[in-house]
Amino acid sequence: MIEVRGLSKRFGRTQVLTDINAVFQKGKVNQVIGKSGSGKSVLCKCIVGLFEPEEGEVLYDGRSFHNLELEQKRQVRQEIGMLFQSSALFDSLTVLENVLFPLRMFGTMDEAGMLDRAHLCLKRVNIEGKDRLFPSEISGGMQKRVGIARAIAMNPRYLFVDEPNSGLDPQTSILIDNLIDELTAEYDMTTIMITHDMNSVMEAGDNILFIHEGRAWWKGSREELLRSDNKELNDFIFASGLMRKVKDAMKR
Amino acid sequence: MDLLFHIGRYFQLIRETFTRPERFGLYWKRTLEEVDLLGVKSLGIVALLSVFMGAVITIQTKTNIDSPLIPLYVVGFTARQSTILEFSPTIISLILAGKVGSTIAAQIGSMRVREQIDALDIMGVNSAGYLILPKVIACVVINPFLVVISMFLSIFGGYLAGTLSGLVSGEVYLQGIQTDFTPYHVTYALIKTVVFAFIITTVSAYQGYYTQGGTREVGISSTRAVVYSDVVILIMNYLLTQLLLI
Numbered sequence: 001m002i003e004v005r006g007l008s009k010r011f012g013r014t015q016v017l018t019d020i021n022a023v024f025q026k027g028k029v030n031q032v033i034g035k036s037g038s039g040k041s042v043l044c045k046c047i048v049g050l051f052e053p054e055e056g057e058v059l060y061d062g063r064s065f066h067n068l069e070l071e072q073k074r075q076v077r078q079e080i081g082m083l084f085q086s087s088a089l090f091d092s093l094t095v096l097e098n099v100l101f102p103l104r105m106f107g108t109m110d111e112a113g114m115l116d117r118a119h120l121c122l123k124r125v126n127i128e129g130k131d132r133l134f135p136s137e138i139s140g141g142m143q144k145r146v147g148i149a150r151a152i153a154m155n156p157r158y159l160f161v162d163e164p165n166s167g168l169d170p171q172t173s174i175l176i177d178n179l180i181d182e183l184t185a186e187y188d189m190t191t192i193m194i195t196h197d198m199n200s201v202m203e204a205g206d207n208i209l210f211i212h213e214g215r216a217w218w219k220g221s222r223e224e225l226l227r228s229d230n231k232e233l234n235d236f237i238f239a240s241g242l243m244r245k246v247k248d249a250m251k252r
Numbered sequence: 253m254d255l256l257f258h259i260g261r262y263f264q265l266i267r268e269t270f271t272r273p274e275r276f277g278l279y280w281k282r283t284l285e286e287v288d289l290l291g292v293k294s295l296g297i298v299a300l301l302s303v304f305m306g307a308v309i310t311i312q313t314k315t316n317i318d319s320p321l322i323p324l325y326v327v328g329f330t331a332r333q334s335t336i337l338e339f340s341p342t343i344i345s346l347i348l349a350g351k352v353g354s355t356i357a358a359q360i361g362s363m364r365v366r367e368q369i370d371a372l373d374i375m376g377v378n379s380a381g382y383l384i385l386p387k388v389i390a391c392v393v394i395n396p397f398l399v400v401i402s403m404f405l406s407i408f409g410g411y412l413a414g415t416l417s418g419l420v421s422g423e424v425y426l427q428g429i430q431t432d433f434t435p436y437h438v439t440y441a442l443i444k445t446v447v448f449a450f451i452i453t454t455v456s457a458y459q460g461y462y463t464q465g466g467t468r469e470v471g472i473s474s475t476r477a478v479v480y481s482d483v484v485i486l487i488m489n490y491l492l493t494q495l496l497l498i
Contacts, residue, residue: 048374075376078375080374080376084367086366086367088367088368091366091368102375106274106375106376160374
């Protein structure tokens, strides 16, 4: 479980996040949704420690991350897997080497064991026979899946997924969402997904946090989301014609 | 204030770079790759520059000697002294700052804007150490070899230019390069080279590591890496000369 208490962050004079309180539950896909520029990616980077918040704390199963020593922070980070918006695969390494990277850096297995684990992770995300290709030689959807394979290689306790569907077609997006959903249950991880894609929310959202103007505006489940009368949330959710039709159908 | 901020952050980065590596084996492999990329692949440009640099020094020295009282072996002597004391360690380092420095800043800067450094940090890898330390070690080890090769080639270039143009005979040139040789001058040159190698890699890595934005900013970081490395090299060149030669 990850708990965020009173987290605030500003860049210069711009206040990006104000007093965010949230609990992200274990074994569930916790989604952070909001408009572009609402501060959801900054929240994610504050939680993983890439940004230092001005106020507040983040607790990883009771461990206050920002109060830890650098070495202890690194140890917590070894329990974290993250899929970046851009996949962030290492260009100079092949698909297999990318997945092997965390294992070689921190793993205790021998080389054969590491190779087995890397192949298992790649198989789990349905990537086979692409071991020797470089990231630039595979599609965006495949890059995301390799990114997921790398993120789960070390059996993480926490998984962060930043806009997993950006740049992907709807069909591949659903595959990625389902994969994240399945892996969360399989590895019993605390997953935090940052998204503004409503299909993702409908596919994989168990516990949703809506960020508006840097504040935790609304929290609830997928079902509650569709029935909420929160104006800002409704403006965001039902911005598209398709979602308005869904709402009308629900009313009928 | 801005300058103090950058100096402080630069030394913070250096401290992070020199913390204990997670896996020595991986760092060792990366260091060897960097020796090839930053050192061995610079050999061509170093050789070319050195030969022509030595040739020009020889021709210019000879054409500037007007007095019959100055013996001709001074041409060889001047070529050797200029090469060992200044041209090979400093000019070659300035050239390497252009070639190697821009490569380092562009490489690390691209990794930053494409979130690959964030990925390393989140995995718990000391990204500064993993990315920068192998480059520093590679350049600090390989650059003195490049400079020694440059010294030989520059003096050889002077010999070729002198003899082929008929400005000075081979025998006189060889006499000149052996006159009043002080081995300490080579030590001085190598000390400078090691310091300059450290400056090139760390200043360039600093520019790349803190790149913010996109590809345009990567280009800006690359340019800054070369300019700032050159400025720091020139200042350190003066200070080291003052310290080591006087």
